[in-house]
Amino acid sequence: MGINLSGRSFLKLLDFTPAEITYLIDLAEDFKRLKRTGTPHRYLEGKNIVLLFEKTSTRTRCSFEVAGHDLGMGVTYLDPKSSQMGKKESIEDTARVLGRMFDGIEYRGFAQEIVEELAENAGVPVWNGLTTEFHPTQMIADTLTIREKFGRLKGLKLTFFGDAQNNVANSLMVVCAKLGINFCACGPKEQMPAADLVETCRAIAAENGCTVTLTEDPMEGAKGADVLYTDIWVSMGEPAELWAERIRLLEPYRVTMDLLNAANDDAVFMHCLPSYHDTKTEVGAMVAEQFGISELECTDEVFECKRSVVFDEAENRMHSIKAIMYATLK
Numbered sequence: 001m002g003i004n005l006s007g008r009s010f011l012k013l014l015d016f017t018p019a020e021i022t023y024l025i026d027l028a029e030d031f032k033r034l035k036r037t038g039t040p041h042r043y044l045e046g047k048n049i050v051l052l053f054e055k056t057s058t059r060t061r062c063s064f065e066v067a068g069h070d071l072g073m074g075v076t077y078l079d080p081k082s083s084q085m086g087k088k089e090s091i092e093d094t095a096r097v098l099g100r101m102f103d104g105i106e107y108r109g110f111a112q113e114i115v116e117e118l119a120e121n122a123g124v125p126v127w128n129g130l131t132t133e134f135h136p137t138q139m140i141a142d143t144l145t146i147r148e149k150f151g152r153l154k155g156l157k158l159t160f161f162g163d164a165q166n167n168v169a170n171s172l173m174v175v176c177a178k179l180g181i182n183f184c185a186c187g188p189k190e191q192m193p194a195a196d197l198v199e200t201c202r203a204i205a206a207e208n209g210c211t212v213t214l215t216e217d218p219m220e221g222a223k224g225a226d227v228l229y230t231d232i233w234v235s236m237g238e239p240a241e242l243w244a245e246r247i248r249l250l251e252p253y254r255v256t257m258d259l260l261n262a263a264n265d266d267a268v269f270m271h272c273l274p275s276y277h278d279t280k281t282e283v284g285a286m287v288a289e290q291f292g293i294s295e296l297e298c299t300d301e302v303f304e305c306k307r308s309v310v311f312d313e314a315e316n317r318m319h320s321i322k323a324i325m326y327a328t329l330k
């Protein structure tokens with residue numbers, strides 16, 4: 001039977017089968033081709049979507065806006081300060097109001113339970129644009145990027161270095177387990193993914209012929225890896241006071257040229273972005289001044305090297321978010 005995601009919300013990848021995730025990656029590839037060839041695809045003309053952002057964004061917001069416009073839809077953006085949600089109106093009431101006006105709702109913010117509650121009450125598809133726990137739209141872009149580079153996904157090894165319990169690391173563990181990619185979480189024991197999520201992902205991985213491993217040894221993580229992935233050490237919503245401790249814990253897991261060279265010859269470097277690979281940001285400059293280090297989760301050399309595919313990933317956010325919206329709204 002064909003895949004049909006019409007009317008579904010996109011909240012976390014645990015809710016989707018490997019076939020459904022693969023369908024979204026295929027669709028994203030199709031949309032990329034349409035965009036590159038300048039072929040119009042206003043398939044959702046007349047529909048309207050709303051984007052609720054309780055945290056800042058460049059890629060996710062722009063991807064939803066451009067993808068929405070390319071599909072012919074009206075797009076409304078609500079920033080962290082300009083809606084009543086949470087302060088003067090409950091999540092449940094907000095969902096019931098927006099569901100009457102819009103055909104789909106994107107939410108970026110805090111607890112996963114907020115986006116789940118929105119979806120329970122909205123009556124229209126809700127898309128998770130990042131919560132504290134998960135970042136599922138990023139995963140369709142990342143797996144598309146990996147497939148473009150290697151021509152396959154099954155049997156590859158992806159190692160995540162650093163804060164292995166954040167939203168991106170959690171989501172990578174789930175998507176790898178679903179798609180037959182061997183996942184390795186490489187970080188200090190204090191920042192390892194939650195035991196119950198590891199157990200869930202190991203059971204899924206066993207069904208799909210791959211493994212989920214944890215290591216505190218960076219060289220062990222790099223060995224045999226096809227993808228070296230990292231993310232910032234203090235995520236949005238976490239207090240700035242955490243920097244000192246995170247630097248102490250995570251410095252050994254910075255992705256360097258030595259680590260990249262210890263991986264497979266054709267290994268690639270990935271990062272969801274934004275990245276602190278130099279001091280050209282406020283945070284990068286603050287950390288340099290306070291802690292005397294100018295590169296955080298990866299070196300500038302790795303970020304800028306030929307094996308870095310970070311801007312392909314960023315572009316693919318737009319094609320994959322278009323695929324997710326189209327599949328659930330058509």
Ligand code: CP
Nearest residue numbers: 057058059060272273
């Ligand atoms: N990767 C990502 O979600 O980027 P933004 O925070 O800029 O949306």
Ligand code: NVA
Nearest residue numbers: 166231235236272273
């Ligand atoms: N872990 C990061 C991802 C940003 C896309 C954060 O939540 O800030």
